[in-house]
Amino acid sequence: MIGVSMSAEERTSPEEITAAAVASFDGCPDPRLRELMRAFVAHLHAFAAEVVLTESEWRELIDSLTATGHITDERRQEFILWSDALGLSMLVDALAHPSATGATETTVLGPFYVAGSPLRGYGESMAEEPAGVPAWVHGRVLSVDGEPIPGAELDVWQNGDDRLYAVQRPEAPEDHLRGRYRTREDGSYAFVAVRPVPYPIPDDGPVGRMLAATGRHPWRPAHIHMIVRASGFRPVATHIFDAASEYLDSDAVFAVKRSLVRPFVERAADDPKRPPGIEGEWVSLELDLVLAAGEEGGEPVDPGRTA
Ligand SMILES: [Fe+2]
Numbered sequence: 001m002i003g004v005s006m007s008a009e010e011r012t013s014p015e016e017i018t019a020a021a022v023a024s025f026d027g028c029p030d031p032r033l034r035e036l037m038r039a040f041v042a043h044l045h046a047f048a049a050e051v052v053l054t055e056s057e058w059r060e061l062i063d064s065l066t067a068t069g070h071i072t073d074e075r076r077q078e079f080i081l082w083s084d085a086l087g088l089s090m091l092v093d094a095l096a097h098p099s100a101t102g103a104t105e106t107t108v109l110g111p112f113y114v115a116g117s118p119l120r121g122y123g124e125s126m127a128e129e130p131a132g133v134p135a136w137v138h139g140r141v142l143s144v145d146g147e148p149i150p151g152a153e154l155d156v157w158q159n160g161d162d163r164l165y166a167v168q169r170p171e172a173p174e175d176h177l178r179g180r181y182r183t184r185e186d187g188s189y190a191f192v193a194v195r196p197v198p199y200p201i202p203d204d205g206p207v208g209r210m211l212a213a214t215g216r217h218p219w220r221p222a223h224i225h226m227i228v229r230a231s232g233f234r235p236v237a238t239h240i241f242d243a244a245s246e247y248l249d250s251d252a253v254f255a256v257k258r259s260l261v262r263p264f265v266e267r268a269a270d271d272p273k274r275p276p277g278i279e280g281e282w283v284s285l286e287l288d289l290v291l292a293a294g295e296e297g298g299e300p301v302d303p304g305r306t307a
Contacts, residue, residue: 006273007180008057018045023172048214064206071205075167076206080111082209101234101292102144107255110225112165112255117155117178123275125192126179129172132194134278135264137240140187141288148187149291155180156191163199183230192275195283196242199253211252221247221256226289232288233291240287262287 021041028034047053068078084090089108097106120126127135141152158176166176183189200218203211211218222245223292229235241248241256243263248256264283267274274282 013020014045016047018042018049021045039267060084061175066211067206069126076153076202076205077111078202078207081201081205084108084110084255085201085207085211087254090254097131101233102226102290103256103292104236104237104238104289105259106255107239108253109227110253110255111280112159112167113135113157113225113227114151114167114178118181119177120179120181120191122181122184123183123190123192123277123279124179126177127160127192127194128176131162131177132197133161134282135193135195135224135282136189136190136275136278137193137287138188138284139289141183141230141289141291142187143233144292146224146291148185149230149233150185152183152184152187152189152228152233152289152291153180154183154189154191154289155229156193157225158193158196158198160194161197163197178207188237190275192222192278196224196245198245198247198259216252217247217250218251218252219247220251221245222254227292228289232293234294235288236291240285 003061022045025034025037025041025042028037042280048058068082072078080089082091093106093108129136141149143149143152159167162169162176164172166172166174166178176247177194179191181189181191198219198221198246201220202208210216222242223239225237225239226239227235239255239260241261243261248261262285264285265285267282269282271282273284
């Protein structure tokens with residue numbers, strides 16, 4: 001029998017493998033890419049070493065990433081869903097907006113944003129078909145100093161009471177439950193939405209299997225999305241959460257911030273303040289939005305859609 005014997009000193013140690021992999025990026029000409037790849041490999045190796053990752057667990061990880069690629073297409077973005085469900089999206093958001101500026105807080109964009117929503121008039125509804133209890137949302141867009149900002153734009157989107165965004169329903173009118181609204185001279189805006197309902201993130205793929213295997217639920221608390229933009233101010237991509245919603249303390253994507261939780265006031269059909277065009281019971285939400293002066297930029301990249 002031919003054997004290869006090796007003394008303990010001759011064996012390549014896990015630490016040496018990690019050191020070699022990290023050092024392989026020493027010659028990377030882009031300093032930021034060098035920093036990213038070195039740290040990524042160092043942390044990836046540290047993870048495997050800490051948990052003593054087995055070969056079958058490594059195989060499962062590869063299978064899961066493969067399934068993530070296969071299920072992702074132009075309507076579904078499972079990679080963003082992983083990022084959201086592991087809290088990475090919120091961490092990146094927090095790192096991008098580190099200091100308290102006095103502006104409305106940001107939160108994740110999510111996978112359902114579609115650019116190019118129709119411009120709608122003051123007080124107009126964005127529901128193209130019945131989608132739940134009408135919600136009169138109104139307030140002002142202000143600077144941190146409390147000055148009204150005329151001509152600011154609110155780019156709004158939400159799910160209906162079927163828990164779905166229009167992009168998830170091929171048969172839905174394209175502009176259903178989304179719209180852009182401009183503030184008036186006094187900074188005021190108003191629109192008719194529907195009272196949002198909680199919905200589960202898509203859980204029929206690899207992320208859903210992870211949630212089920214780990215005893216986590218896929219639900220998000222009820223919310224309306226908006227991006228607020230104005231010339232000379234930093235845009236804010238955020239949500240407004242319904243204070244009466246379930247799951248505020250266990251959002252599947254960790255996006256709830258206390259300052260974004262607001263009460264929707266329930267109103268009777270015969271309430272004298274009922275805005276024109278609203279029938280039956282409705283709710284109202286008064287909400288001022290605050291922007292910090294600064295670079296405009298930061299326009300969200302279409303993240304792809306999730307069916
Ligand atoms: Fe959402």
